[in-house]
Amino acid sequence: MKELKPVIEIRNMVAKYGTKTILSDINVDILPQEITVILGGSGSGKTTLLKNMLRLYEPAAGSVKFWGEDILTMDENAFNEVLKKTGMLFQSGALLNSISLYENISIPLEMHTQLSAKVRDRMIRVKLSLVGLSNAMYQFPSELSGGMKKRAALARAMAMDPPLLFCDEPSAGLDPITSASLDELILSLKEQFKMTIVIVTHELASIHRIADKIIFLDSGTMLFYGTLDEAKTAKIPQIDHFFEVGKF
Amino acid sequence: MQIELTSDALTLTGELNHHTVPDAAKEISRLFKEGTISKIDLGELTMIDSAGVAFLDEMHLKLSEYSKEQIFQKVPAKIQAMIDTYSTLELPLVEKPPKMGFFEQVGDSLLNSYNELVKALTLAAEIFYYSGVGLFSRKDQRRGSLLQQAAQLGSEALPIVALLSLIIGFILALQSGVQLKNFGANVFIADLLSITMVREMAPLITAIIVAGRSGSAIASEIATMEVTEEIDALKMMALNPIAYVVVPKFHAITIVMPLLVMFSIIVSILGGAFIAIGMLDIAPHTFFTRAIDIITIKDLIVTFSKSIWFAWVIVIIGSYYGFQVKGGAEGVGKATTAAVVSSIFAVILFDAVFSLLYL
Known part of the structure; x- marks a missing residue:
């Protein structure tokens, strides 16, 4: 069988805030069309890992490669080209408050493509329809509930049909039904659009529904990287405790 | 992306995505002037994204004005799946909220100003009251x-x-x-x-x-x-x-x-x-x-x-x-x-x- 080339390769990554080390010795290969879930307790470094992977924070050491190219050493223009192929769903949604949902999703299409207004309009409408927000397209973010904001932010992250999607706590603060529907949507993005997805979460139900692989962090150290089944049989006390306590 | 016109059929070959759609739109618009197009052969299409589907929707609308035939021909299954997901042809149209007329705007702002004044005066009264009590x-x-x-x-x-x-x-x-x-x-x-x-x-x-x-x-x-x-x-x-x-x-x-x-x-x-x-x-x-x-x-x-x-x-x-x-x-x-x-x-x-x- 042909060996798949990783979409993301992280080697010996160290992340620091000032002099304090937050993450050390992170080594990960994320394969195409996989959903990788970064999990761990509060303060374990999940969001820090995600932001260091995306150069939102500069890692103190190590390398991060997207599609074989080191994003930490590439210049701004080259990195912007990489960013155009990635989408990010922020924990708070991070929608621009002064403009409507329609305009929020229109921004990357207007700025980065030469598409006609009619084609852009159809792309925006279908993305909002996919997340179930067709009727809210002319509303402003301040008029939406938390779950709607998350879904709108996902529509914006999908605007350019990126092959790589990052989600920071997509289900946090959502009711179980909305959370499950968001998970369904993420799964269909993987299945239908062949997306590679990296998700930070500590929602156990969500992890069971969507994870192909998990990265388990504990106090800034990567304790485990592999499938969920492997994690459960690995006999690592912190992981066993995490799944045991969260059982329902 | 290659585009070829044979009799009344347009054949699209390669990838139809947000990179290739703008050029494809220009080329097809030129070909429209050269002859009649009544169907599009998608058999050689290898990849499509939402921009490609949106473009095909636009083409479908244009051709269906006069073509009675099935417009998209030989559609590969994976391309059809993407069209089914991303097509906006069946989506209900959401109207933009209508803008108010001049007199409505004037009336609305007068009413708002009156309401704001009442609220401000009420707050002022409360502040004076609680300051007195305080x-x-x-x-x-x-x-x-x-x-x-x-x-x-x-x-x-x-x-x-x-x-x-x-x-x-x-x-x-x-x-x-x-x-x-x-x-x-x-x-x-x-x-x-x-x-x-x-x-x-x-x-x-x-x-x-x-x-x-x-x-x-x-x-x-x-x-x-x-x-x-x-x-x-x-x-x-x-x-x-x-x-x-x-x-x-x-x-x-x-x-x-x-x-x-x-x-x-x-x-x-x-x-x-x-x-x-x-x-x-x-x-x-x-x-x-x-x-x-x-x-x-x-x-x-x-x-x-x-x-x-x-x-x-x-x-x-x-x-x-x-x-x-x-x-x-x-x-x-x-x-x-x-x-x-x-x-x-x-x-x-x-x-x-x-x-x-x-x-």
């Missing part, structure tokens, strides 16, 4: 909050009030002194400076500074508390937000504003004295005697009561915009800006009213 019972206020607010709203404004008052006294003396010297009336510079600063400039300048500094601080503090649910939290702790948050500010500013005005008067007269004594050859004793003698008790009473009114207007407007905030961080910014602009406007308006009443 004089006798401080149970809804935190210990030390009055002193803290007095320091924040008053003493921290001292340097900027001092600097501006000194400069204004300086400029006023310089400009009017040059004119008075032509008539040999140098000595009247003291009278002019004293009357102008006491009756008009000191309270007005101080109020504008306080509106910009403290009015914005009041509005942003309350607006932030509102959006972060701190106001709701106070209510849930059985505390009245006006009594807890606004009343200490109201009491503090009522005390510090006349003091700031007094300070402004003294500093500005000192600034004027510097010019009068140094450049217009007026004896210090003569300058200060004339400057003090010209002021009446009525002038001082009007000035200080005016400054208290200005202070109240600033607190009420700042609180009003703070409590009315909508949205998140952006709403806080808007509330702050609106509070400063409205406070300065209201201060000048009140000043005009006072000038008419106590000429």
